[in-house]
Amino acid sequence: MESSIIRAQGLSRRYGSTIALDSVDLDIPAGRIVGLIGPNGAGKTTALKAILGLSKFSGKLEVLGMNPSKDRDDLMEDVCFIADVAVLPRWARVWQIIELTERLHPRFSREQCMKYLARTKIKQHSKVRTLSKGMVVQLHLALVMSIDAKLLILDEPTLGLDILFRKQFYTSLLNEYFDEQRTILITTHQVEEVEHILTDLIFIKDGKLIVNNTMDDIYEQYTEVMVGPDGLEQARSLNPIHERVLFGRHIMLFDNADQKRLGELGEIHKPSVADLFVALMGEQANDQTDGSGAGEKAA
Amino acid sequence: MNANMFSRLWVLIRREIWESPVAFKWTPLIIAGFILLVTILLLIIGAKVDNEQVFTIDGIRMYAQMDDAQQRLMAAGVMFSAGSLFHQIMFLVVVFYLAGSLYDDRRDRSILFWKSLPVSDQMTVASKILTATVAAPLMYLGGIAFIQLALVLIASGYGLMADINIFSEVWAPANLPKVWTVTLLGSLVQSLWLLPIYAWLMFCSSWAPRLPILIAVLVPVLIGMFQHFWSFFSNFRLPDFNLLWVILERIGRGVMPASVEWEQIINASESEPSFVPKEEMLMSFKSIGNAFVSWEMWIGVAIGMLFLAGSVWFRRRATDS
Numbered sequence: 001m002e003s004s005i006i007r008a009q010g011l012s013r014r015y016g017s018t019i020a021l022d023s024v025d026l027d028i029p030a031g032r033i034v035g036l037i038g039p040n041g042a043g044k045t046t047a048l049k050a051i052l053g054l055s056k057f058s059g060k061l062e063v064l065g066m067n068p069s070k071d072r073d074d075l076m077e078d079v080c081f082i083a084d085v086a087v088l089p090r091w092a093r094v095w096q097i098i099e100l101t102e103r104l105h106p107r108f109s110r111e112q113c114m115k116y117l118a119r120t121k122i123k124q125h126s127k128v129r130t131l132s133k134g135m136v137v138q139l140h141l142a143l144v145m146s147i148d149a150k151l152l153i154l155d156e157p158t159l160g161l162d163i164l165f166r167k168q169f170y171t172s173l174l175n176e177y178f179d180e181q182r183t184i185l186i187t188t189h190q191v192e193e194v195e196h197i198l199t200d201l202i203f204i205k206d207g208k209l210i211v212n213n214t215m216d217d218i219y220e221q222y223t224e225v226m227v228g229p230d231g232l233e234q235a236r237s238l239n240p241i242h243e244r245v246l247f248g249r250h251i252m253l254f255d256n257a258d259q260k261r262l263g264e265l266g267e268i269h270k271p272s273v274a275d276l277f278v279a280l281m282g283e284q285a286n287d288q289t290d291g292s293g294a295g296e297k298a299a
Numbered sequence: 300m301n302a303n304m305f306s307r308l309w310v311l312i313r314r315e316i317w318e319s320p321v322a323f324k325w326t327p328l329i330i331a332g333f334i335l336l337v338t339i340l341l342l343i344i345g346a347k348v349d350n351e352q353v354f355t356i357d358g359i360r361m362y363a364q365m366d367d368a369q370q371r372l373m374a375a376g377v378m379f380s381a382g383s384l385f386h387q388i389m390f391l392v393v394v395f396y397l398a399g400s401l402y403d404d405r406r407d408r409s410i411l412f413w414k415s416l417p418v419s420d421q422m423t424v425a426s427k428i429l430t431a432t433v434a435a436p437l438m439y440l441g442g443i444a445f446i447q448l449a450l451v452l453i454a455s456g457y458g459l460m461a462d463i464n465i466f467s468e469v470w471a472p473a474n475l476p477k478v479w480t481v482t483l484l485g486s487l488v489q490s491l492w493l494l495p496i497y498a499w500l501m502f503c504s505s506w507a508p509r510l511p512i513l514i515a516v517l518v519p520v521l522i523g524m525f526q527h528f529w530s531f532f533s534n535f536r537l538p539d540f541n542l543l544w545v546i547l548e549r550i551g552r553g554v555m556p557a558s559v560e561w562e563q564i565i566n567a568s569e570s571e572p573s574f575v576p577k578e579e580m581l582m583s584f585k586s587i588g589n590a591f592v593s594w595e596m597w598i599g600v601a602i603g604m605l606f607l608a609g610s611v612w613f614r615r616r617a618t619d620s
Contacts, residue, residue, distance in 0.1 A: 056616075089412060104307060
C-alpha cells in the first residue's frame with residue numbers, strides 16, 4: 001500500500017461569507033506529480049496555504065502524517081515551496097541566501113545548488129535586487145531543487161518567464177529532481193506546459209474538486225472525437241459534454257462513452273488538459289468563441 | 300539540540316546584521332569617525348591659537364600633578380561623554396529597526412521565503428529581539444572601544460610631547476579594560492530596562508497593516524493625552540501616573556549608562572552644591588547590579604515578554620496578504 005503524502009477530509013475554509021474551500025477530500029500518495037488547476041479565485045492558493053500551515057482551515061488535514069497548523073516547524077524540513085515568483089529578500093546577496101539556507105535547512109546540498117547555478121548567469125556577489133525577474137526565479141528554483149524534500153509545492157513557478165526557461169525548468173524538474181520518493185504539487189495557468197509531466201490531475205472550481213484522478217484514468221474516461229459534418233446529429237445524440245468548431249470540423253468531448261461507437265464517428269484522440277479544463281470548468285464553454293486553450297493548441 | 304539551537308540563532312542574528320548593515324555596522328563607525336574628526340579639528344584649532352604649544356603643555360603638566368582620583372574622574376568623564384553619543388543614536392536606530400523587523404518582509408512578500416525554511420516563529424522573534432538587545436550593543440561597543448582607544452592614543456602623543464609618564468598619568472587613569480567591561484555590562488542592563496519598549500515596537504511590527512512606527516508611537520501618545528485630559532477634567536488635576544511620563548523616564552534610564560549612580564549623585568549635589576562626583580560613582584558595578592533587584596525593571600521585562608509572546612502569535616499567522 002502506498003503511504004499518503006497529503007490526506008484531507010472535509011477540508012474547508014471560509015472568508016466571511018465566501019467559501020474558499022468547500023469540504024475538499026484529497027489523498028495524494030508518494031511519487032506523484034499533481035497538477036492543481038483552476039480559474040482565478042477557485043481556491044488553489046487557499047488549499048496550498050492550508051497544506052503549508054500558512055492559514056487556518058477546518059476539517060481534517062494531514063501532510064506527511066503531520067498537522068500543518070500545529071507541526072509547521074517540523075513539517076518544513078520535509079516540505080519545500082515556492083509560493084510565488086520573486087519573493088526572495090531583495091536586500092540579500094546570492095551567497096548570503098545560499099549560506100542561510102545551508103545553515104538553516106538540514107537537507108540542503110550546497111554542491112547541488114552550485115551545480116544548478118553554474119548553468120545560469122547569476123553571480124555569487126550580486127544582490128537579489130539587481131537580478132532580473134527570471135534570474136530570481138532561477139535562483140529560487142536552484143535553492144529549492146537542492147533540498148532533499150519529500151513534498152515540493154510550486155505555486156505558479158514559472159510565471160513571467162520566457163518559454164525557453166520554462167521548458168528547461170520542467171525538464172530538469174522531471175529528470176534531475178523527481179523520483180518515486182518525492183511528490184510535487186504544481187499550480188499553474190500554463191497547463192499545456194505541465195500536462196506531459198503530470199501523473200495526477202485535480203480541477204478545482206469554487207472551492208470544490210471537479211476532477212481528481214490519475215492522468216491514465218482521465219484519458220480512459222474522456223475521449224475527444226473530430227466529427228465530420230455527416231456524423232453530427234448522431235454524435236450529438238451521444239451527449240458530448242463539450243463541442244467546439246475548428247476549421248469547419250466539430251470537435252466533441254465525451255465522458256465515458258463507448259470507444260467503439262465513437263471510432264465510427266470520426267478520428268479519436270486524447271483530449272488535452274486545456275480542452276478538458278474549458279469543457280469542464282467554464283460555463284462560458286458553451287460560448288463557441290471561447291476556449292483560449294483550444295485556440296492556442298490549434299495555432 | 301541546544302548547541303544546534305544556538306548555532307541557528309547565531310545564523311539568524313547574522314542575517315539581521317546582513318539585512319541592516321547601515322544600522323549596525325556603518326552607524327557606529329560613522330559616529331566614531333565623527334568624534335575623531337571633531338577631536339582632530341579642535342586640536343588643529345588649538346595648535347593654531349596656541350602657537351608654541353606652551354599652554355597645552357602647561358595644561359597637561361597641571362593635569363599630571365593632580366591626584367589620582369581627580370585624574371580618574373576626568374578620564375572617566377571623557378570616556379563616558381564619548382560613549383554616550385553611541386547609546387543615544389543606537390536607541391533611535393534600534394527603534395526603527397524593530398518597527399520594521401516583522402513588517403518589512405510582510406510588505407515585500409519575502410516572508411514566504413523565510414516561512415519556507417524550517418525555522419520556528421519563536422526562533423525568528425528571538426533572533427530579532429536578541430539582535431536589538433545584545434548584538435547591537437556589542438557592535439556599538441566596538442565603535443565606543445575604537446574611539447576611546449583613539450582618544451587615549453592621542454592623549455598619549457600629547458603626553459609624550461609634554462614629557463609626562465603616559466602610563467601612570469594617561470593609561471592607568473583611563474583604565475580601558477574597566478571602562479569596556481562596565482560599558483558592556485551596563486549596556487546589557489540598559490537593554491533589559493528598554494525591553495518593554497523594544498518588545499512593544501516589535502509587537503506593532505508583527506500586525507500593523509502599514510506604518511508600524513507611526514502606530515507604535517501614536518498609541519501611547521494618544522493614551523497618555525487621553526489620560527491627561529480625562530484626569531484634568533474629571534478631577535481638575537493632572538494624573539499622578541501618566542503613561543507617557545513613565546515611558547519617557549524608561550527611555551532615559553535605558554539610554555543613560557547604567558553604571559552611573561544617579562541617585563547618589565543627585566542627592567549629594569542637592570545637599571552640597573559644590574559636590575563633585577567620584578569616578579567610582581560613574582563606573583559602578585554595584586549600580587549595574589542594583590538593576591537586578593529593582594522590581595521596576597522586572598515588571599518591564601515581564602511586560603516585554605508579553606509583547607514578545609504576542610509578536611510570536613501574530614507572526615505565526617502572518618502571510619503575504
